[in-house]
Each structure stands twice: as C-alpha cells, then as structure tokens.
Amino acid sequence: METLAPKIIFWVFTGLMLGSALVVVLGTNLVRAAFALLATFFSVAAFYAMLGADFLAGVQILVYVGGILTLFLFGVMLTNRIYGLELETATFQLGSGALVSLTVFAVLVTVVLTTPWSQTALVEEGPTTPAIGRLLMTEYVLPFEIASVLLLVALLGAAMLVRRRIDL
Amino acid sequence: MERLDTVSSLQYFVPEIVLVFSLMAVLFCDLISKNRSQSERRLVIVIPTLIGLVVALFYAFAGAGEVSAGLFNNMVALDGFGNVLRILFIASSIFVLLFTVHSKELKSVHHGELLVLLLTVTVSLIWMANSINLMMIYLALETVSIASYVMVGYLKTDRFSNEASLKYIIFGAVSSGTMLFGMSLLFGLTGSLDLYEIRAALSNQEIVASSGPALMVIIVLILAGIGFKMATVPFHFWCPDVYTGAPTPVTAFLSVGPKVAGFAVLVRFFYGGLSEPAGGHNWAMVGSVDWQTILMVVAVLTMSLGNIAALTQTNVKRLLAYSSIAHAGYIMMGAAVLTGEGIQAMVAYMVVYLFMNLGAFLVVIIVHNEIGSFEVKDYAGIWRRAPMLTLVMGVFLFSLMGIPPFAGFLAKWYVFSAVIKAGLGWFAVVGGVNSAIGAFYYLQILKTMFVDGDETPSPAKPLILQPIYAGLLFVLVVPNIIGLLLWGYLDRVAQYSQRLLDVI
Numbered sequence: 001m002e003t004l005a006p007k008i009i010f011w012v013f014t015g016l017m018l019g020s021a022l023v024v025v026l027g028t029n030l031v032r033a034a035f036a037l038l039a040t041f042f043s044v045a046a047f048y049a050m051l052g053a054d055f056l057a058g059v060q061i062l063v064y065v066g067g068i069l070t071l072f073l074f075g076v077m078l079t080n081r082i083y084g085l086e087l088e089t090a091t092f093q094l095g096s097g098a099l100v101s102l103t104v105f106a107v108l109v110t111v112v113l114t115t116p117w118s119q120t121a122l123v124e125e126g127p128t129t130p131a132i133g134r135l136l137m138t139e140y141v142l143p144f145e146i147a148s149v150l151l152l153v154a155l156l157g158a159a160m161l162v163r164r165r166i167d168l
Numbered sequence: 169m170e171r172l173d174t175v176s177s178l179q180y181f182v183p184e185i186v187l188v189f190s191l192m193a194v195l196f197c198d199l200i201s202k203n204r205s206q207s208e209r210r211l212v213i214v215i216p217t218l219i220g221l222v223v224a225l226f227y228a229f230a231g232a233g234e235v236s237a238g239l240f241n242n243m244v245a246l247d248g249f250g251n252v253l254r255i256l257f258i259a260s261s262i263f264v265l266l267f268t269v270h271s272k273e274l275k276s277v278h279h280g281e282l283l284v285l286l287l288t289v290t291v292s293l294i295w296m297a298n299s300i301n302l303m304m305i306y307l308a309l310e311t312v313s314i315a316s317y318v319m320v321g322y323l324k325t326d327r328f329s330n331e332a333s334l335k336y337i338i339f340g341a342v343s344s345g346t347m348l349f350g351m352s353l354l355f356g357l358t359g360s361l362d363l364y365e366i367r368a369a370l371s372n373q374e375i376v377a378s379s380g381p382a383l384m385v386i387i388v389l390i391l392a393g394i395g396f397k398m399a400t401v402p403f404h405f406w407c408p409d410v411y412t413g414a415p416t417p418v419t420a421f422l423s424v425g426p427k428v429a430g431f432a433v434l435v436r437f438f439y440g441g442l443s444e445p446a447g448g449h450n451w452a453m454v455g456s457v458d459w460q461t462i463l464m465v466v467a468v469l470t471m472s473l474g475n476i477a478a479l480t481q482t483n484v485k486r487l488l489a490y491s492s493i494a495h496a497g498y499i500m501m502g503a504a505v506l507t508g509e510g511i512q513a514m515v516a517y518m519v520v521y522l523f524m525n526l527g528a529f530l531v532v533i534i535v536h537n538e539i540g541s542f543e544v545k546d547y548a549g550i551w552r553r554a555p556m557l558t559l560v561m562g563v564f565l566f567s568l569m570g571i572p573p574f575a576g577f578l579a580k581w582y583v584f585s586a587v588i589k590a591g592l593g594w595f596a597v598v599g600g601v602n603s604a605i606g607a608f609y610y611l612q613i614l615k616t617m618f619v620d621g622d623e624t625p626s627p628a629k630p631l632i633l634q635p636i637y638a639g640l641l642f643v644l645v646v647p648n649i650i651g652l653l654l655w656g657y658l659d660r661v662a663q664y665s666q667r668l669l670d671v672i
Contacts (some may be wrong), residue, residue, distance in 0.1 A: 004380035110381060111381050113380065114378065114382075115356075115357060115381070116379065117376070118356065118359030120359070142243045142304070143243065143303055143304055147307060147313065149288065149292065150310060152288075153314055156195075156281055156283070156284060156318075157314060160281040160318060160322075
C-alpha cells in the first residue's frame with residue numbers, strides 16, 4: 001500500500017500533464033489553451049514536490065502559475081476580438097513534421113533508456129530552502145549576482161521597447 | 169588548478185566590477201540629465217560610458233598576469249586565454265561606442281539605453297568567455313542575448329529593425345532552449361555542472377562504454393546554442409536578416425563581440441569538458457564521440473556556404489554578414505585541430521578580425537551617413553568623392569581577403585599552418601579555395617567604388633568625414649597595413665592566450 005500510493009500519484013499527474021499539454025498544442029482556442037497550460041505547470045510542480053524539491057515546487061507555482069500565466073491570461077483577455085480568433089498555421093507540413101518529431105522522439109527515448117545516468121539516492125530531508133539560500137550566498141554568489149544584471153537589463157529593455165516615441 | 173573563494177577572487181575581477189558600476193552610473197546620468205538639450209545630454213552619457221570602458225581596459229591590461237585559477241569556486245576561469253579575450257571585448261566596445269556618436273541611423277533616437285545595453289553586453293561577454301560552469305555559461309549567454317535583442321530592435325520606428333529583432337528573439341529562444349536541454353542531459357550523465365568535473369566523469373571507462381548515443385545527442389544540442397552565437401552553419405539563418413536590419417554600429421558589434429564569445433564558449437566547453445591535455449600542446453578527446461569530425465564538418469560547411477552566398481548579395485550589410493559567417497568558418501578551423509597551435513590561431517584570427525571587420529563597418533557607416541544607402545551599386549564613384557576613404561576601405565577588404573602585406577594574411581597564415589601542422593592538409597586546401605572565392609565579392613565592392621559611376625554627370629562633392637571617425641579609421645587601418653611588422657607582438661599574444669586553465 002505504501003509503495004502503491006506514490007505510483008498512483010505519479011501516473012495521475014503524468015496523465016494530467018500530457019493531456020493538458022496536448023490541449024495547448026492542438027487546441028485552436030487561445031483562452032482554453034492558456035487554462036490548459038495552467039494544469040501543465042501545476043503537474044510539473046507536483047513532480048518537483050515528489051522528488052523532494054519543495055522549494056522548486058513552490059517557485060514553479062509562484063512564478064509560472066502565479067506570475068507568467070496570469071499575465072498571459074491578462075494579455076489574452078485585454079486583446080480585442082480574441083474570442084472569435086481561430087489559430088491557424090499557413091503551412092502545416094504534416095508528413096515531414098511527423099517524421100522529424102517521431103525521429104527526435106525515438107532518439108531521445110533510446111538515449112534515456114540506454115544511458116547509465118548518474119543517480120543519487122532519494123534522501124528524505126526536511127525543507128531545502130535554508131540549504132539553497134546558503135549556497136546562493138556562498139558557492140553560487142556569482143551566478144546570483146549575474147542573474148540580477150540579467151533582470152536589470154531585461155527590465156530596461158522592456159521599458160525602452162514599450163515607451164512611446166514622444167518620450168524619447 | 170587553484171580554486172579561489174569569493175573574497176580572494178575579487179582582486180582578479182576589477183574590470184568586470186568597473187563595468188557593472190559604470191553601467192549603473194550611465195543609467196543614473198541619463199536620468200538626471202533629462203531636462204537638458206539633446207546634444208548636451210548625449211555628452212553626459214557618452215563620457216561616463218567611455219571613462220568606464222577605458223578604466224576597465226586599463227585594469228584588464230594590468231590584470232593580464234601569470235596567475236591561472238578558478239575564480240568564485242570554479243565558476244569562471246582566470247587564464248591567459250580569458251585575459252586576452254577580455255581586452256578584446258572591451259576594446260571592441262570602445263570602438264562601437266564611438267561609432268554610435270555620429271551615426272545618422274541613430275540620430276533620431278535617444279542613446280541612453282543603448283549605451284547601458286552596450287556596457288551590459290560587454291561585461292556579460294567577458295563572463296561568457298570565461299565561464300567553466302554550465303550554469304554560468306547559460307546565464308552569461310542569456311544576458312548577452314537579451315541585451316542584443318533590444319539593441320537590434322533599437323530603431324523602434326524602423327520596420328526592418330523590428331523584424332530583425334523579432335527574428336533574433338525567436339531563433340535565440342529556440343537555440344538557448346535547445347542548449348539548456350543538452351546541458352540538463354549532460355548533468356544527468358555526469359552529475360556535475362563543473363566542466364572539469366564533467367571531464368573527469370567522462371574519463372570513467374564504464375561511462376564511456378555505454379554513453380555513446382547520449383553524448384552524441386548532448387553535443388549536438390549544446391552545439392546548437394553555441395553555434396547560434398558563432399553564426400555557424402546550420403545555425404546561421406538569423407545572421408543575414410539581423411545584420412541587415414540592425415543599426416549599423418550594432419551590426420558591427422554583433423559581428424565581433426558575441427561571435428568571439430561564442431568561440432570562447434566552444435573552447436571552454438570542448439577543451440575543458442570534453443578533452444584533456446595529452447602532452448606537447450596536443451589534446452585528446454574524452455568520451456566516445458568523435459566531435460572533432462563534427463567541428464571539421466561544421467567549419468567546412470560554414471566557410472563554403474558563407475562565401476558562396478555572399479557572391480550574389482547586393483546589400484553591403486548583407487554581404488558583410490555572409491562574409492562574417494565565412495570568417496567564423498576559418499576561426500572554427502583553428503578550434504577543430506585540437507592542438508595548442510589551433511587555439512593560438514583562433515585568438516590571432518579574432519584579434520585581426522576585430523580590426524578589419526570593425527573597419528569595414530565603419531566605412532559603411534560613413535558612406536551611409538552621406539548617401540543614405542547600403543546598396544553596393546550606390547557605392548559607384550565614391551572614389552572621386554573620397555579618395556582616402558576608398559583607399560582605406562581597400563585596405564580593410566584586402567585584409568579580409570587575406571592578401572599578403574596586410575594583417576588578414578597573417579591571420580589566415582596562422583590558421584592554415586596550425587591545420588597543416590596537425591596533419592590535416594586537405595582542410596587547409598578547403599580553406600584556401602574558400603579564400604579565393606571570398607576575394608571575388610570583396611573585389612566586387614572595390615571595383616564599384618573605384619571604377620563605376622564615372623558616367624554620372626553629377627559634380628564630385630567631397631564626402632564629409634567627422635574628426636572622430638577619421639581618428640577611428642586611422643586607429644583601425646594602421647594595424648592592418650603594418651600587420652607583418654606586428655607579427656612578433658601577435659605571436660606573443662597568441663602564445664599567452666594558449667594558456668588555458670590547466671595548461672601552462
């Protein structure tokens with residue numbers, strides 16, 4: 001019973017993730033696709049939680065579900081005439097597209113199944129947040145600072161691009 | 169290899185710190201000068217940028233010592249290779265900063281953000297070229313990319329600039345996502361982000377025996393990200409459109425900075441993570457994938473396609489874009505031979521390439537300021553209006569061709585001799601044939617400038633040359649002319665740059 005429960009949870013979330021991802025890719029309604037994306041992001045967070053990465057799971061929900069997706073939905077809803085919009089691709093090369101993606105899929109599956117991946121035992125630890133915070137301030141302090149430069153420049157670029165010409 | 173902690177690393181990190189502080193200072197100066205007239209305001213932002221870059225350049229020269237170490241707990245490398253590239257990036261940014269001053273394309277827009285972006289790209293190029301940790305490589309590469317997307321689209325009212333920026337973002341997002349996937353597989357295989365630990369893990373015989381397909385996939389995926397920055401075939405599609413649409417000073421910058429940094433990441437990744445020193449300046453691949461052949465194939469395809477596609481171009485910026493793809497192929501030859509001479513040849517080529525390519529772009533900017541066109545056919549008769557400028561352009565183009573008295577010859581000689589010394593004669597032959605093809609389209613521009621246009625009756629009005637541009641042309645053209653005299657100096661730089669982290 002103890003070993004069965006995680007497996008059931010895993011498959012439930014796998015199904016949810018793949019199903020909602022298919023809706024995102026194949027659906028033609030933008031609003032529905034955005035809501036399906038919510039389920040995808042949420043299932044990914046569930047995977048993180050199952051792997052013992054509690055902080056990562058929280059960040060996934062906060063940033064992707066809470067931040068990016070909400071903004072995305074705002075964008076969709078504030079845009080005019082979005083409801084009647086049918087998404088279409090002008091060129092839809094089913095044959096060659098299927099060939100390429102099936103090849104890539106086959107290669108990746110083979111690689112995943114045949115490679116001796118470096119594995120560490122799953123340890124049942126407490127919260128990971130203190131350890132992450134400590135690492136960010138010691139061993140990974142340079143990437144942490146570079147990330148702040150990255151965010152500064154992204155902010156600056158976005159502000160510059162949306163500003164009206166008259167303010168220049 | 170010495171591993172330094174954060175506090176003891178700071179003393180080797182002065183140029184980067186200076187650059188970060190000056191980008192914040194420029195942002196601040198831009199804000200406080202809001203109510204001044206446009207020309208005053210431009211001065212208020214250009215001067216701190218210039219000071220920041222010059223101070224950083226000074227410290228970069230002062231910091232080019234004998235020490236090799238992994239800074240910040242093996243996040244970035246401090247070695248001869250990185251020190252040379254650091255100087256190269258800062259120098260190219262100084263040139264590009266001065267290019268923007270009188271550019272007609274950028275006349276109608278405010279320069280504040282552009283200069284902040286320029287400083288940001290400069291400092292992240294340095295990080296990118298020196299990263300020895302997969303996470304650092306990704307972060308630095310992404311900072312370079314995001315800042316350059318905005319720089320390319322800086323002319324908001326120009327349709328081509330917008331289009332170029334959009335294409336750049338889409339290609340950039342796809343390729344960096346691809347690279348990230350490759351990195352995650354590599355982490356899964358080796359359990360480490362540190363390139364030198366990855367090398368150690370890949371030397372393990374058990375892993376080598378069974379990881380062939382995985383390593384192949386990883387190399388292809390990561391090469392997609394690096395190849396996008398280097399603009400090598402088959403990841404070059406963005407290059408002509410972006411180079412044509414971007415403001416010309418930005419194009420000049422893109423054709424040198426990110427490209428050179430891409431090659432630096434290539435060296436760090438393949439020489440640091442996937443091969444080990446085998447004595448006598450040779451390197452041996454670790455793992456079970458023959459990536460040397462992949463790099464050679466990419467080099468041959470890149471230079472052939474670049475040169476052949478350049479033949480039919482009618483727009484100067486587009487032509488120079490294809491020419492820069494071809495030059496990426498020549499630089500790649502140096503990377504593919506797996507010897508210390510190969511790395512020397514790459515760095516020597518990059519140094520010379522900076523002078524000849526920035527020079528050619530400066531002439532394009534000057535001519536565009538005057539005639540308002542980038543079409544080769546509109547260059548007809550420039551000789552009568554600006555004889556000196558035409559001669560200078562001639563020097564840059566002959567240098568790009570690799571004709572003997574000029575510096576470009578020296579660069580090609582380095583690459584070809586490194587290739588021949590490694591016993592790959594056919595590879596050098598391919599390079600030679602390509603140089604011959606390349607000469608054709610460079611000569612086409614020169615022919616138009618010198619010969620054509622004599623039949624037009626319009627009076628030959630002399631072309632206006634701003635003093636700053638005249639000075640820059642002088643600084644760029646002299647090393648090209650006296651290239652052969654600088655041989656000894658270039659050789660010393662190349663010898664020094666061969667010192668990667670774990671090789672003295």
